Amino acid sequence: MYWADELASTVDGPQVVNDSKTPSGTVHVGSLRGPVILDVIARALRDRGVPTTLLYGVDDMDPMDAQALLTPDAVEREMGRPLSRVADQVGDCHASYARHHAQIFIDIFDGLGIRPDRYYWMSDIYPSGALDPFIRTALDRAEVVRDLYRRISRVERPAGWLPISVVCHTCGKVGTTLARDWDGATVAFECVPDYVTWASGCGTIGRIAPFGGAAKLPWNLEWAAQWSLFGVTIEPCGKDLATAGGSRDRSDALAREVFDREPPRNLAYEFLNIGGRKMSTSKGRGAAAHEIAEVLPPEQLRLLFLRPRPNQVIEFDPDGTDAVPRVFDEFDRLAGAAAGREVKGELPADADRIFRYALLDPSADVAAEASRYRPAFAHLALLAQIPGVDVAGRVTAEKGTELSVEERRILEERLAAVAGWLDSYAPERARIEIRRDALPAEAAALGEDQRAWLGALARAAEETPPASGDAWQALIFAVAEAAALPAGRAFGALYVAFLGRTNGPRAGWLLASLEADFVVDRLRAAAGWRDRPGGNDGAAGGRDTTEAVG
RNA sequence: GGGCCCGUAGCUCAACGGUAGAGCGGGGGACUCUUAAUCCCUAGGUUCAGAGUUCGAAUCUCUGCGGGCUCACCA
Numbered sequence: 001m002y003w004a005d006e007l008a009s010t011v012d013g014p015q016v017v018n019d020s021k022t023p024s025g026t027v028h029v030g031s032l033r034g035p036v037i038l039d040v041i042a043r044a045l046r047d048r049g050v051p052t053t054l055l056y057g058v059d060d061m062d063p064m065d066a067q068a069l070l071t072p073d074a075v076e077r078e079m080g081r082p083l084s085r086v087a088d089q090v091g092d093c094h095a096s097y098a099r100h101h102a103q104i105f106i107d108i109f110d111g112l113g114i115r116p117d118r119y120y121w122m123s124d125i126y127p128s129g130a131l132d133p134f135i136r137t138a139l140d141r142a143e144v145v146r147d148l149y150r151r152i153s154r155v156e157r158p159a160g161w162l163p164i165s166v167v168c169h170t171c172g173k174v175g176t177t178l179a180r181d182w183d184g185a186t187v188a189f190e191c192v193p194d195y196v197t198w199a200s201g202c203g204t205i206g207r208i209a210p211f212g213g214a215a216k217l218p219w220n221l222e223w224a225a226q227w228s229l230f231g232v233t234i235e236p237c238g239k240d241l242a243t244a245g246g247s248r249d250r251s252d253a254l255a256r257e258v259f260d261r262e263p264p265r266n267l268a269y270e271f272l273n274i275g276g277r278k279m280s281t282s283k284g285r286g287a288a289a290h291e292i293a294e295v296l297p298p299e300q301l302r303l304l305f306l307r308p309r310p311n312q313v314i315e316f317d318p319d320g321t322d323a324v325p326r327v328f329d330e331f332d333r334l335a336g337a338a339a340g341r342e343v344k345g346e347l348p349a350d351a352d353r354i355f356r357y358a359l360l361d362p363s364a365d366v367a368a369e370a371s372r373y374r375p376a377f378a379h380l381a382l383l384a385q386i387p388g389v390d391v392a393g394r395v396t397a398e399k400g401t402e403l404s405v406e407e408r409r410i411l412e413e414r415l416a417a418v419a420g421w422l423d424s425y426a427p428e429r430a431r432i433e434i435r436r437d438a439l440p441a442e443a444a445a446l447g448e449d450q451r452a453w454l455g456a457l458a459r460a461a462e463e464t465p466p467a468s469g470d471a472w473q474a475l476i477f478a479v480a481e482a483a484a485l486p487a488g489r490a491f492g493a494l495y496v497a498f499l500g501r502t503n504g505p506r507a508g509w510l511l512a513s514l515e516a517d518f519v520v521d522r523l524r525a526a527a528g529w530r531d532r533p534g535g536n537d538g539a540a541g542g543r544d545t546t547e548a549v550g
Numbered sequence: 551g552g553g554c555c556c557g558u559a560g561c562u563c564a565a566c567g568g569u570a571g572a573g574c575g576g577g578g579g580a581c582u583c584u585u586a587a588u589c590c591c592u593a594g595g596u597u598c599a600g601a602g603u604u605c606g607a608a609u610c611u612c613u614g615c616g617g618g619c620u621c622a623c624c625a
Contacts, residue, residue, distance in 0.1 A: 022625060062625055153622075175624075196624065219625050243621045244553045270555060271619065308563095313555055313619070315562085322574070326562070329573080347572095348564070382586065398584065430586085470583090477582045491585055503586055 002350035003309050004037075004044035004357070007267065011233070015050055017042050018232040018264070020057025020223075023083055023102035025066045027289045030272040032112065033314070036305040037236050037269055039114040040357045055230055056109075056116040060084040060098035060123045061216045063165075063175030065198050069097075080173035080199030082216070084123035098123065108289055112298045113360035122222070125229075127213035134225035134259065135210055138163045138217060139182040141258050145221065148253050153245050162187055166215040168204050174216055176201030185209055220247055224255040227264055235264040236310070242268035269310035274317060292318070294420035297413045300327045303334075303358040307348070318425045325421075328377035328414070331358065338370035373399045373407050374414075378430075381418045382505045385432045387513040391415065432499055434514065439525045440500030446526065450493035453483045455527035458520050465516050466508075473508030497526035 001009070019038045021031075038054065045052040060083045067075055071089060078086045083098035094100035098121075106119065125131060138145060145163045149155040160180040167174045168191040176195050181188040186209045191201035208214055217225055226232065241247040252263040295318065296304065304327050308314055318324050334355040336343045348354060356366050375395050383391045395411055396403055403411065422431065446454075457479045466472040480490040494511070495504040504510065511519050 024625085059625080065624070155622085198624080222625095238620090239554055240620055242554075246553080246621050247625085268554075273619075311555070315556095315618090321562090323562085326574080333573090376587090378586065379584080382584095394584080398587095432586090473583055481582065487582070488585075495585090501586095505586080506584060508583080 002353040004040045005353060007041060008044040008048050008050065011045065011050060015045050015233045016053045016055060016231050017234045018055040018057065018226065018230060019235060020059050020226065021105065022059040022062045023098045023105065025069050025101065027105045027108055029289050029292045032108065032289055033269055033272055033305045034236060034238060035109050035114050036112065036302055037267065037310055040306050041234060041236065043357060043362050054116045056119050057226060058098065058102045058119060058121045060102065060121055061126055061174065063173065063199065064097065065175065067198065080175035082123065082167065082174050085172060112302060126216060129212050130229060131217065131225055132211045134228065135164060135215065135217060138221050138258060142182065144257055145254065148257060149250065152250050152253050163218050163221050164210050164215050165218060166208055166210055168202060169206070169208065170204040171202035173199060173201060175199050220250045221254055223251040224259055227255055228259045228261050232264040236267035236269055239268050239270050242266065267310055270313040272314040272316055295324050295417050295425060296327060297417055298360055299358050300331050303327060303331050306357050307354055320425065320427045324425060325377040332374050332376065335370045335374060338366060372410060373403065374410055377414060377418065380414055381422060381426070381430055384415060384418050384422065386505050386509050389509055432504055434498055435500050439522065440496060442496050442500045443526050446493055446496060449485055450489055451527045453480060453485045453490055454493055454497060454523050456483055458523035458527060461523070462520050466512065469509035469512040472511045476507060497522055
């Protein structure tokens, strides 16, 4: 059974599925695996009739710690302040840095068909007082928390340490404060200059009631408090958190021992690696989510993430490989199978479920979606590179009937992906380029029969210049037949002459897209003729001519 | 050092207890018209190694080897 359906089959009663994210910087592709898994779990639950709420938290009370994303003059002032209170660096009408960056991932999620029932913002939750009871409990049980950090993670907190981060009322930083002396109403705190390396406190000392937004819980406690506050029953998390003695273990224990509640069901998921290496936002292309989105439309991106079991690493290396076309092909195979068509090769065990979950709209008519005409990616990549080809017209002709509105949209979407792929990832062999400058050196390998045929074709084309791709195509076959040259050798010769390779796009269109003079000259050059006796025709052409004659 | 994942045909992966499969690539063939399409044929791989459980293991257990990621300050 498909992993999400399996999970869904084991739950009891209504479910609250939750995840949250700190809106601190660029969203890279790998970080989309969690949200897709979250969404698929929610869909699987609802599919079985389990009442399900999907929540997504924005941890915007977390301190700013990404210096690279601040303007230089803002670093000293903003590092360590809650993200919700850092000014938007872009200045495009967002209330804060956090709102700006959160909007980016909310938009990405939306584009992927991930629509939580509710986004909650910690900068709203804290001031509302909803977390005050949890803050109080955490402070009352500070010793339990300390002991637990020591026991689970071997992290030693200083004596008197309290599990609370006060927002300094002088400098507004939350990442730099150290609290002690909980008297049941207030705590003493100090804004320490060198408490953390990435931000410096202002030295303020004081007392404060840590409620209603005046302070925030440390991360692991905040996590556990969210579970209690929202009644979370399922929360997946990445393997960086799920490691033994790591964050999840800590929060699980805090939930049990401090907030007296069973933690939600966990589902640890592996990462996505690009080219065998871990993803990094800062280095290498292909890391940012929007870059991958240029070559993988939403449904294909969903498929990439939901097809493997969550605990399996996904190796995705789009650079110079057929990784991108493969995702499309896999999607099309699944669609074909779902539509009841004969499909080549073996299908995954849960092909129908996987296809359903890959669709953007959870309530889509699967059969209708599956039956849409989807031109193969590699085929489009080819068509897109031939100048002057009416791609939509070709695709319509291949389908046999008019494209529906939805099919046109799919075509447009794929053409955009093709363009992006050819632009930044496609391997050389997927690119076709007309060798305008000179006859490709590969032409030296042409056989005498091919050369003779090329010459004949040049003569025929000069006598009656073909006016269209179809006309060229017909002429190619006619001349080949007259010369008793097999079609394969004839076409092969053409590709070598113009592209320097033995195969290529439909030759008729290719030739029709070029100027007639150039085509005839090139055919003659490849045939071993001097197209302008005594003329200076370039080194490559001259050399090949010599060899052919000799 | 701890944790997780992986190690199956050249490549990417599927089979997760019952005679090892697919796609792509490669090789061979067909094709007067989608020539990077379509169709047919072809891969004989000690399923990393060893031990164990079982009537039977790529599939479960243990050990080892190799590779990858991750955690150990903060969030």
